[in-house]
Amino acid sequence: MKIKDFLKENHLNINDNAKLLLEKLAIDTSILSKLEETYGKSDKMSKSKHNTVDPDEMIKKYGADTVRLYTLFAAPPENNFDWTESGIEGAHRFVKRFFNYITQHLDLVKDVSYCEEDFKNLSEEDLKIRKKLHWTIKKVRSDIERNFQFNTAIAAMMELLNDLYDYKSKNPKVLREVFEKFILLISPFTPFMADFLWNKLGNTGFTINYPYPTYDENLLIEKEKEIPVQVNGKLRATIKVPLDASEEEVVNIALNNVDVKKWTEGKQLVKTIFIQGKILNLIVK
Incomplete structure (x- = not known):
């Protein structure tokens, strides 16, 4: 009897205990995808199948903030999702990029304060990043308040981070506003990183004790x-x-x-x- 037929007849699949076995033997588990193509696809995660993800191991490897962010980003709350290594690694890259960008530019915003008067007569690039910030705040608030759509809220924050990396002007007052509001915006998703960065900016206490950021509707009006x-x-x-x-x-x-x-x-x-x-x-x- 062929292996594929045997697995089908006994209601088994190639992932039954295989992932556990390969990990114990220190063999790259990516080989499973090739085996599945030949002998059948794997089942959903199940304790009986020994193919679940240990949250403690994931937190140890990627950090609690990454695991939390990925869980919220992977799918809408009403849907199930398949845990993938590439997915959590993508979330981890985003967390690291966010952390690195702010820490690398701390000297620019240290001891900087701002008020609305400072944002008059901005350059086109400065105004563009402010508009993107306030658009993102509106999007995140709306998505959270409307059926807890955390995945699309996180996607909007990823867009904002990409725009920040493209932002060349680096006006200290504009950056200070972006950093403070962005940290508060992401704090429910990555609270440990947010609190650390919040204090690095010279603020005190925990982000949870501060108001969630609001947006300026005037910045969202296209002229x-x-x-x-x-x-x-x-x-x-x-x-x-x-x-x-x-x-x-x-x-x-x-x-x-x-x-x-x-x-x-x-x-x-x-x-x-x-x-x-x-x-x-x-x-x-």
């Missing part, structure tokens, strides 16, 4: 919109225009765009096709 510009039906540029800009104003902005100029200079503008907030098409000859 400009990007629209594509076509010349004779072909996309040539994307421009930013005020939301309430008239067709004449949008055409002027487009004609002064470097990429559009290459296709319109020296030519006659015959017609414009404009859909507000959507698209501008310049017909030239």
Whole structure:
């Protein structure tokens, strides 16, 4: 009888005790995936199968914050999920990137204070990261309050961290606001790291004793919109225009765009096709 048939007949699968055996023999358990392709897939975790994950071992290896974050991120609370090594390693990378970014920039924000007056006349990049911060706060609060959607809340914070790594200006006052509010925002998910970083910023006590961050609705109101510009039906540029800009104003902005100029200079503008907030098409000859 073939191994595959034997397993099927006895209601067994390749993962029954195999993971435990391979671990004891110090053999890479990734071989299981190849065996499963040949002899059948593994079952869900079960104590009787000896294929469960020991939380103490995971905490020892990755830390309690990573295990907590991964458990909340892996799936919506109403769904089951398959524990994967790659999944928890991904969560661990995020935790480490968050920790490293803030600790590496502590000198920039040390003893820095800020008020709303400091955020007037910011550069475009500074304003962009502030908008992303406040958008993230709104998203996280909404997702938690609406059916405890922790996974999408964490995904939004991952987006914010990526944007922080791309943030070149590093305005100390802007960074200070981002750090403080981001730490409080993530504190229910990674409380030990949050408390440590909170104190590193010079604050006292535990994050749980501080109000959860709120967002500035004014920062979430879009005053400009990007629209594509076509010349004779072909996309040539994307421009930013005020939301309430008239067709004449949008055409002027487009004609002064470097990429559009290459296709319109020296030519006659015959017609414009404009859909507000959507698209501008310049017909030239």
